[in-house]
Amino acid sequence: MTTMPNDSEPRSAGSATVEVRGLTKRYGDLVAVDRLSFSVLPGRVTGFLGPNGAGKTTTLRMLLGLTAPTSGTATIHGSRYADLDEPLKAVGAMLDESGAHRARTGRDHLRVQCAAAGLPVGRADEVLELVGLTQAARRRYAEYSLGMRQRLNLAQSMLGDPSVLILDEPANGLDPEGIAWIRGLLRDLATEGRTVLVSSHLIAEVEQIADDLVIISQGGLVAQGPARDVIEGLDSAPRVRVRVSRVAELEAALVSGGASVTLASSDDGDVLLVAGLDATAVASLAASHGGGLYELTEERPDLEQTFLHLTQGKAAIR
Numbered sequence: 076m077t078t079m080p081n082d083s084e085p086r087s088a089g090s091a092t093v094e095v096r097g098l099t100k101r102y103g104d105l106v107a108v109d110r111l112s113f114s115v116l117p118g119r120v121t122g123f124l125g126p127n128g129a130g131k132t133t134t135l136r137m138l139l140g141l142t143a144p145t146s147g148t149a150t151i152h153g154s155r156y157a158d159l160d161e162p163l164k165a166v167g168a169m170l171d172e173s174g175a176h177r178a179r180t181g182r183d184h185l186r187v188q189c190a191a192a193g194l195p196v197g198r199a200d201e202v203l204e205l206v207g208l209t210q211a212a213r214r215r216y217a218e219y220s221l222g223m224r225q226r227l228n229l230a231q232s233m234l235g236d237p238s239v240l241i242l243d244e245p246a247n248g249l250d251p252e253g254i255a256w257i258r259g260l261l262r263d264l265a266t267e268g269r270t271v272l273v274s275s276h277l278i279a280e281v282e283q284i285a286d287d288l289v290i291i292s293q294g295g296l297v298a299q300g301p302a303r304d305v306i307e308g309l310d311s312a313p314r315v316r317v318r319v320s321r322v323a324e325l326e327a328a329l330v331s332g333g334a335s336v337t338l339a340s341s342d343d344g345d346v347l348l349v350a351g352l353d354a355t356a357v358a359s360l361a362a363s364h365g366g367g368l369y370e371l372t373e374e375r376p377d378l379e380q381t382f383l384h385l386t387q388g389k390a391a392i393r
């Protein structure tokens with residue numbers, strides 16, 4: 076896909092290229108990252124997930140040598156970022172803004188970056204093409220939409236043709252077409268053998284693209300592993316919603332039948348939310364104990380709700 080092969084870096088799947096071990100960051104009394112350990116494999120897209128404030132950016136900044144850990148280690152190809160021989164070829168990063176001057180064109184911004192990094196200036200046009208900004212290359216940064224700025228930021232991270240990409244919320248500001256595009260690009264980059272670590276606070280955003288997931292909450296690890304296994308491990312079992320005339324009697328029968336029951340109110344009166352029994356079992360108990368049956372439906376919590384519940388409760392599912 077790119078024209079600057081970097082033969083010094085491994086491109087085949089194998090052992091982890093990013094390793095985080097016991098990583099901790101304290102700001103006074105606040106523990107932003109708490110003894111975090113995880114590994115990221117080459118040739119795969121790894122989604123780094125957590126709600127706002129979970130510690131994702133702080134972790135990525137420590138990986139990139141921008142924030143000093145309180146304790147623990149974060150390495151790329153076995154070295155701390157500061158010890159990498161050719162950091163721009165080893166790692167491309169996208170954090171916050173690109174730092175582009177508002178009056179400068181996107182192309183000139185990248186050319187300046189090339190010159191500063193000792194890369195051929197022609198590389199600027201290659202990465203602009205890669206992110207679909209060729210048409211806008213000569214427009215000033217001030218005129219770029221948020222989505223275009225994200226693309227330029229991504230182009231900048233690709234300048235050194237890095238084998239590891241660390242991207243903080245790259246889909247922010249992109250429209251649905253842009254999101255589909257970035258998914259395709261990340262997939263291609265991983266297929267080329269690169270390590271792609273991409274953060275998000277929305278599980279749905281990375282669910283379709285990530286091969287692996289690392290989920291954190293309040294600075295600590297909640298789950299990590301192949302995305303399919305992690306998602307299957309989330310408690311997304313359906314629950315049954317039932318409305319009857321004899322609510323208390325049915326509730327008692329459900330509980331003695333082994334269900335866990337939550338009483339909620341709705342516009343139509345009290346409703347029982349039942350987990351641990353399927354709809355047929357609930358219907359049968361409702362027929363014998365509930366009196367008049369007004370409603371019985373099966374609800375499957377959506378993935379985002381399950382993720383929020385998991386990270387708020389910080390229940391470990393490893």
Ligand SMILES: Nc1ncnc2c1ncn2[C@@H]1O[C@H](COP(=O)(O)OP(=O)(O)OP(=O)(O)O)[C@@H](O)[C@H]1O
Pocket residue numbers: 102105106107125126127128129130131132133134276
């Ligand atoms: N420089 C700092 N000084 C003090 N506290 C900080 C600093 N940087 C981050 N924090 C705090 O550390 C915690 C983790 O923040 P961080 O930005 O890493 O989370 P995040 O998961 O990236 O969230 P978001 O998606 O909102 O950026 C937050 O409580 C934040 O307020």
